[in-house]
Amino acid sequence: MSGTNDFVIKFATVNGSGSASANTIFAKTLFRMGIPVSPKNIFPSNIQGLPTWYEVRVSEAGYTARRDGIDMMVAMNPQTYANDVAEVVAGGWLLYDSTMPRLWQRTDIKVLGLPIAEICARIWKDPRQRQLFKNMVYVGALTGLIDIDLKVLESVIADQLKGKEKLLAANMQAVQIGREYALENFTCPLPIKVRTAEGAKGKIMVTGNEAAGLGAVYAGATVCAWYPITPSTSLAEGYEKHARRFRVTKDGHRNYAIVQAEDELAAIGIAIGGGWNGARSFTATSGPGISLMSEFLGLAYFAEIPVVLYNIQRGGPSTGMPTRTGQPDIISCAYASHGDTKHVLLFPSNPTECFSMSADAFDLAERLQTPVMVMSDLDIGMNDWMTDPFTWDDSRVADRGKVLSREELEGFAKAKGKPWGRYLDVDGDAIPYRTLPGTHETMGSYFTRGTSHDEYARYTEDGTIHARVIDRIRKKFDTAATLVPKPEIDTRDPAGKTGLIYFGATRPAVLEGLDMLEREGVRINALRLKAFPFTEEVKAFCAAHDRILVVEQNRDAQMRQLLMVEAEVPQEKLLSALNYDGTPMTAAFVREVVLKLVEPAKAQAAE
Amino acid sequence: MSGTNDFVIKFATVNGSGSASANTIFAKTLFRMGIPVSPKNIFPSNIQGLPTWYEVRVSEAGYTARRDGIDMMVAMNPQTYANDVAEVVAGGWLLYDSTMPRLWQRTDIKVLGLPIAEICARIWKDPRQRQLFKNMVYVGALTGLIDIDLKVLESVIADQLKGKEKLLAANMQAVQIGREYALENFTCPLPIKVRTAEGAKGKIMVTGNEAAGLGAVYAGATVCAWYPITPSTSLAEGYEKHARRFRVTKDGHRNYAIVQAEDELAAIGIAIGGGWNGARSFTATSGPGISLMSEFLGLAYFAEIPVVLYNIQRGGPSTGMPTRTGQPDIISCAYASHGDTKHVLLFPSNPTECFSMSADAFDLAERLQTPVMVMSDLDIGMNDWMTDPFTWDDSRVADRGKVLSREELEGFAKAKGKPWGRYLDVDGDAIPYRTLPGTHETMGSYFTRGTSHDEYARYTEDGTIHARVIDRIRKKFDTAATLVPKPEIDTRDPAGKTGLIYFGATRPAVLEGLDMLEREGVRINALRLKAFPFTEEVKAFCAAHDRILVVEQNRDAQMRQLLMVEAEVPQEKLLSALNYDGTPMTAAFVREVVLKLVEPAKAQAAE
Amino acid sequence: MTYITKPLAHHPALPRNALDLTRRDYEGSMSTLCAGCGHDSITAAIIEACFEMDLPAHRIAKLSGIGCSSKAPTYFLGRSHGFNSVHGRMPSVTTGANMANKDLVYIGVSGDGDTASIGLGQFAHAVRRKLNMTYIVMNNGCYGLTKGQFSATNDKASPSKKGEANPFDAIDLCQMAIQLGAGFVGRSFSGDKKQLIPLIKAAISYKGFAFLDVISPCVTFNNHSASTKSFDYVRAHNHAVENKLDFVESQEEITVSYAEGTTAAVTLHDGSRLILNKLDHGHDFRDRDAAIMTIRQNANEGQVATGLLYVNETGDDLHDVLQTPDRPLNEIPVSELCPGSKALEAVNARFR
């Protein structure tokens, strides 16, 4: 199946060696040629000297999920040589640094030796340049081997080095050297090669964290508190980068406040303080941070304070696999904190949604006066995704929720027929009205607390009042179910009784897998969850299907659990397809689990 | 139904006024007369000056659940007068301080005026004595009114004041004064009165926290780290009290180490450090502490370190109702921490089990190399319970789990046919062998970490290894299901298809409620959960019944959720009876919810 | 329970400040603390200070953690918004609130347990960030609300209710605050209105992090057997009900008044003595090193230095550091904060 504009190439290098930018430039160049690409960066929890990989799938058809079966390996790391070579599919190619020849076990692949170290030693004196340009030399060789458009490559490098022309020249020199060596010594181009295409036209290439940070800027967030943790760090950095661009006033003031907190407890505390005081506030973290924030999340839930939390999920439990992806925090976030709690979750499936759901998250948090968690993950957050461009409807009006102005406060009793009470449900939607500090000399002040309180925010130890208040808060969750984004439903067989439910980063794999199946005559309906609580559409989909495969990236089928408990889907209906080795899901996996379910025989054969 | 040895008396006082000990003396006296009593202390989150109540149920039949319908109110608190009076059942009695007469709305109860303030002012000069002895005066009056044995009362006071004889005399004087006033001015005894009985013989009266602390001493726990929080504080204090009694060597050394930590994160960290190093270690906390400990619980789960955590549950969410009871932390404890985790939980139902399950908890933690949480609550932990005496089997041998001695380590490969690996499952029960620091010069050292590791405790970023390790840890949970205490099953109708599942402090209410129903001809089978994960018996019980009422004290039916998810009980089978106003459950509640289910008509009528 | 506040019905004769408000307008709901609790004296001082400063109560936000001390904000400034957060986390919540609206006055109230134990990290980092707030610790050396355990500010060798001596050194929050860069640091005694009220006023007027450590005796849990003046009945009685505290005596508030440059020995409810040394002009409160040494030398002599310990008039606060505009962030409409679709095209272009 591999061939022109359809193959997977993997770069095996050492981190801190300068390969990351070379690899990014490679992927970006194909992207600019209009070819759909999806790079996955597989990096260690370390700064320098450990193995790192960069996998680029090229797919004219536009499939961006990870794909197994490496067509070409650019093996630049002696440490991992053996494994890297073994990964190449039979008939595939291996490009390596032949300065020091190696022994090969494999005869079924084509080995392309490129004496990179030797070349660089010849051309450059400065050891730093020697090291750095190695990377551009192999990129250069690839331009010959797979027929990359040099002009486009140059434009990409130029963009990255804007203002540093002498660097551009040096880089292009390295590219040329590699290219020439390839053209002279190999039969170029190889059967796997690229050509200008249309599939990527109009798309953008960006990480989910940068998109989310930009989304927070667009949503009007002004208070950001965070503590560094992989893979969420670049979200706060993305927010800062775009805030600096769009939020600095003429006189040099910054219409935002970013605080690097001393830990996650402080980060969420700061975000809650900001939300309490009427600013759109957020924090971003990952697994361990979620655990540390859970006491505060209970406070915000019970005291009804809006706050947005981005959880860029990674492999758990504990510190686990900080540089691998996963969806293992569904339960810990849905029920974060002790006591009876339920939290609103959003599930973006790509950077474009990280951007758009940011605005939704802040609207929902302020409308519902509760924490809203955006459940992204390392794959979406830190990898470059080819995705739809960001769009913004200028007529969109932010929903600031039920916050009383001075006038509304004075007119409240008259307008509503009831005196104002901070926790009083006057509209029947279980959402009370709040006031901000400083609104009025004599009206609207109240005491916010995590201890039990009545509808007028007065401290109470009366259990019937406590029960009444938490019942109302639970009812608010029903209102939430009417406001959160509706699921994406893909009906391939209107009469079909087998369904598939998924969410988040697995979207490309699931859709491609379902396409494969459809080509094999197997039509499966799919629903992509975008939020918790579950909307009517979700319940209807579950009701309409007899067997539902829930696809998720955790060990304990956590979303399946939520569906059983919160959407009352009979468990015998719900089957699980789980992948939790930290790597992005493949379409082959989806195809196989579905076949196992609908055509066991065929699945057998396939294995 | 009320009468001799069968009534409820309630004391309404102000906290910090000295009433608590007088009330305790009252209850203890009836208990010593052999009469089954169950006192419930309803206290504020405050030190002095707020309303507090003490409810004593007297039941010759031996029912110790809370019971609604106050037969006599001892109303000593002007602040709450009106409500207190309203609580008395028609035909009941009110004892109050008639020094300053009050207006009565109720004519259907008998009002007994006792000029306490006046009497005390007459007899004592010291304002402190005047205040203190007020309490003994009303106790004295009660001896006359309900015919309490003075000798027994004196013995109780004497025990409490051992070594302070002049105080004993003064107290008895106060009692006499109250008693004489009652005998002269009221027709004593009242229809509700006491007489010596047998029901309490052989029992003890103690709080669950003191029992658990004692249990930890018996279990051989040597490291205790805690941070004060109601209602768990008295558990650590109980441990210290009994350790001082039993663990101090002749030369004055203490065979235990108690550290009052700076917060809950440190408390669980210390306990984990102790468990890692081979000491039986524990901590005790409540709701907010659970949230704060959740990151560390994930570490102990994944790094497989034994530790015991007592969670004395209280009303949540957030700070909630710190002085009211509940069972709202089932989900947050069962799945504590981010990532995929499952924790072992034990559910004691009274102080006797708080004692016995302590030994079980430490055995399970060391056998399974994982955190074990003992899920008590404020009602069990802080109220005095009439319960079976503590027993200890001297032939019991503590299960220290798979810890390798120097010799075992050296012989491991030979004995097991495999080299030792800290996380290697050699026995097929998914439980690996561990070594303690300092065991051997050259063997057995390893690196404990929360990051991913292989079977030999080596750091890894290989996702397949990570998945393999967490699969093994999940499998360990199946082993746990074979080791945890089996449920208590009460079969009242072998052929019955309706069952009831409950756990913890609701036991007296449930059993009494089922007795009531049985008298009405309704027989229901009941199962009391003692642990999570669920054993085969639990699954069998669920399979054998078509309708199962899950009785719990939280808003979100958390145990029902666990049964659906972890015991795969079809949800349509599982019905919920929830009470979460912070008060201990009553038998009437149980009777009503069951009737609603099995005989809706009858239930209607009842209302 | 003490009745420091009266029903809010206004008495015409009550003195009024520049805002035409009376002290009552600065009071809160009735205190539920023990009679004689030092915290109530501090509450009264805060009320007096805000009244005298003519502060509009609704422009003040009062925040706290958890504890008897953290309950105090309920008892003052009823017209202010209050936030009784979670244990030890008042500093972070205040930081966020302050970021959202720089125009309010932020008064944070905490206890020694809330600040020196569970909250030590947040305290230290709020100081370091020069958050513009007044941070008051009602310091009683124990955990009042959980019944008298030692706190980290408890003096070494001072016995608790149960009579065991405290083996650890006390954490000196003032010294720590100065070392961490606090701009304004003072210490006083709950019963010394003459010193406390001006200090609170100065702290509130200070722009930056103002810290006040106020020694505030716990009536109930400083009543231990080692005490010179012990209440036999009370103690014996409370010992009778094992580790239940039962009888709490109503005590008089402890007050003290002494001149600058002199020392005063205060006898606490338990009879133990506290020697206060009121600093005078001799102390250069602009010199950080000197301030630290003064505190240490007094401590070495068994004295507690009180008064304004250190002030740095020329400090930036966190908003200066972050270069926020004069307009509070929570007042800028989202429409103004959102770059809009045009700008987005440029952004998209950069990702092509």
Add this chain to the structure above:
Amino acid sequence: MTYITKPLAHHPALPRNALDLTRRDYEGSMSTLCAGCGHDSITAAIIEACFEMDLPAHRIAKLSGIGCSSKAPTYFLGRSHGFNSVHGRMPSVTTGANMANKDLVYIGVSGDGDTASIGLGQFAHAVRRKLNMTYIVMNNGCYGLTKGQFSATNDKASPSKKGEANPFDAIDLCQMAIQLGAGFVGRSFSGDKKQLIPLIKAAISYKGFAFLDVISPCVTFNNHSASTKSFDYVRAHNHAVENKLDFVESQEEITVSYAEGTTAAVTLHDGSRLILNKLDHGHDFRDRDAAIMTIRQNANEGQVATGLLYVNETGDDLHDVLQTPDRPLNEIPVSELCPGSKALEAVNARFR
């Protein structure tokens, strides 16, 4: 990645200590830190110290939090049990481990982020409790593992990789430790073996809380644009890939050697200079106040005082306070700890 440790195959000629062990026996697995990272120098010093002290490696427990520094224990003492816990919580885990077995030597390794930010509270309270351990902070003024954000010990106005100046005061952990009652406090520089090794030996031999703040340059994230000696290609290159750090140069370890009583200016990889002042006999390290002032005065002069800053030879440790027996608690069999059924009858009687 640096290869400070060689394959463990023993060379007969290697010198052996009293336990007949070679340095190799005190090494750990190969370091994965950046070439030239100061942390590796400290690791080497720890190995040397333990070798020279003839310590049985298996009687040492090494604990850490999370960070590049906290990875270091993997690279020394391969024969010791290690515990890489969670971020900022090494002190509590070490406290528990120490309570369970007082006979082991406890070496805690942490970073400035791990200790001065998220872990500040646990650090402070471990100090206060006089835990018998050696606590080493590998202090590089930044969060190495998360790519160079400022830590709370970073000097004011020192620009980070992205070139923004740090607006906040640095937390001085040595000063804080002395103030909180640490019995042994010293400071050194990763590259100064002559000073560092003896300090580590002294700290390990000290009974009580021994704290060492070791300045340990981060090769990778102290390479900022404001630096005098800047690597154009490198920086320009790394700037090219937005907030991705990509190219990390292999650097030489920075070493320094200077006499007591003298100062030495160390040039860091970024060209910035650090002035170290090695204390001599003139400094009375038994005087707490003097130690604090020495640190402060050096800081005022833009210098960092190094050496043994303070020691109190007569301190109790936590086990003395808790009166535990000489026998480690984890060695007492449960059968001996359990009072048994007889005693229980008496207990029951008291509840009747």
